[in-house]
Amino acid sequence: xxxxxxxxxxxxxxxxxxxxxxxxxxxxxxxxxxxxxxxxxxxxxxxxxxxxxxxxxxxxxxxxxxxxxxxxxxxxxxxxxxxxxxxxxxxxxxxxxxxxxxxxxxxxxxxxxxxxxxxxxxxxxxxxxxxxxxxxxxxxxxxxxxxxxxxxxxxxxxxxxxxxxxxxxxxxxxxxxxxxxxxxxxxxxxxxxxxxxxxxxxxxxxxxxxxxxxxxxxxxxxxxxxxxxxxxxxxxxxxxxxxxxxxxxxxxxxxxxxxxxxxxxxxxxxxxxxxxxxxxxxxxxxxxxxxxxxxxxxxxxxxxxxxxxxxxxxxxxxxxxxxxxxxxxxxxxxxxxxxxxxxxxxxxxxxxxxxxxxxxxxxxxxxxxxxxxxxxxxxxxxxxxxxxx
Numbered sequence: 001x002x003x004x005x006x007x008x009x010x011x012x013x014x015x016x017x018x019x020x021x022x023x024x025x026x027x028x029x030x031x032x033x034x035x036x037x038x039x040x041x042x043x044x045x046x047x048x049x050x051x052x053x054x055x056x057x058x059x060x061x062x063x064x065x066x067x068x069x070x071x072x073x074x075x076x077x078x079x080x081x082x083x084x085x086x087x088x089x090x091x092x093x094x095x096x097x098x099x100x101x102x103x104x105x106x107x108x109x110x111x112x113x114x115x116x117x118x119x120x121x122x123x124x125x126x127x128x129x130x131x132x133x134x135x136x137x138x139x140x141x142x143x144x145x146x147x148x149x150x151x152x153x154x155x156x157x158x159x160x161x162x163x164x165x166x167x168x169x170x171x172x173x174x175x176x177x178x179x180x181x182x183x184x185x186x187x188x189x190x191x192x193x194x195x196x197x198x199x200x201x202x203x204x205x206x207x208x209x210x211x212x213x214x215x216x217x218x219x220x221x222x223x224x225x226x227x228x229x230x231x232x233x234x235x236x237x238x239x240x241x242x243x244x245x246x247x248x249x250x251x252x253x254x255x256x257x258x259x260x261x262x263x264x265x266x267x268x269x270x271x272x273x274x275x276x277x278x279x280x281x282x283x284x285x286x287x288x289x290x291x292x293x294x295x296x297x298x299x300x301x302x303x304x305x306x307x308x309x310x311x312x313x314x315x316x317x318x319x320x321x322x323x324x325x326x327x328x329x330x331x332x333x334x335x336x337x338x339x340x341x342x343x344x345x346x347x348x349x350x351x352x353x354x355x356x357x358x359x360x361x362x363x364x365x366x367x368x369x370x371x372x373x374x375x376x377x378x379x380x381x382x383x384x385x386x387x388x389x
């Protein structure tokens with residue numbers, strides 16, 4: 001297959017940091033990129049060839065993007081899959097496919113499909129009312145997790161139910177009868193891990209090394225690669241990621257989030273049909289970053305080498321707790337003095353507490369050395385509202 005790179009136009013729904021990092025790789029290979037995002041000065045604006053300023057639910061604007069681009073992709077999954085399905089039926093190329101997006105958007109349907117395909121997942125059930133929640137408590141014991149089937153990220157849309165007395169308040173806090181809900185058993189995991197995987201248009205699948213994730217308040221703080229798990233578990237996790245890719249038959253990057261249990265099982269938590277925060281380590285850590293791989297996949301190019309070059313730690317840079325306001329980076333000079341540190345600032349105009357504003361990546365001879373240097377750099381750099389002189 002011959003690909004004329006200069007003639008292909010890529011349309012991206014979303015101009016945030018993931019879209020920006022996709023564009024950085026796409027431009028290296030000569031692609032023309034159009035974004036759709038409601039924020040004029042979004043992170044990807046300054047490097048996009050065109051920017052359609054419109055809301056993500058603006059079907060006219062999405063169709064305009066599809067008419068201008070040869071290929072459509074997206075940087076987040078909370079978009080109207082029905083619109084994309086119609087466009088695909090009309091002949092537009094959309095990756096990952098609208099069908100895979102539609103299934104993944106609904107956590108209950110996602111888990112049902114995985115279970116049907118014998119992929120190990122936590123026990124779960126659909127919740128229609130408070131009586132169903134009582135049944136979930138009897139079936140799973142306490143605590144259990146109540147989840148919104150749609151939407152939610154960084155812990156939003158999830159509630160831990162500790163006792164029967166909390167059922168009513170938990171049910172109402174997630175919208176009650178107005179929202180689709182599901183219950184899931186609480187997993188006493190020992191580690192949270194994730195595996196990036198990519199599927200090409202021709203069906204080839206490339207799987208990345210296993211990352212070990214650390215969260216605070218349900219927000220990813222750090223990813224260390226390789227994960228400190230046994231070779232047996234590493235092989236199992238990578239094999240599961242490969243199987244998940246075959247289940248969804250999607251094209252492009254996917255991230256498979258997993259739990260390692262106390263009894264050494266691996267259970268799939270969630271699947272994201274896009275490059276993922278926990279995969280940022282691949283930018284400096286792997287031969288082919290997740291963003292380059294995604295562009296390769298959706299444009300029909302051969303998939304790249306996923307080899308880890310050397311131990312890598314990715315650390316998120318979150319908005320400081322000082323409040324909201326114009327974003328300003330403090331301490332970058334000191335952080336960059338630390339050997340092996342690379343800083344990625346997303347370019348968001350305003351910061352707020354715990355908002356993802358950037359990340360840093362450290363590679364070193366050992367994982368311990370990389371983690372130590374990442375901690376030093378993280379203690380130095382911060383993004384907070386600009387201080388008045």
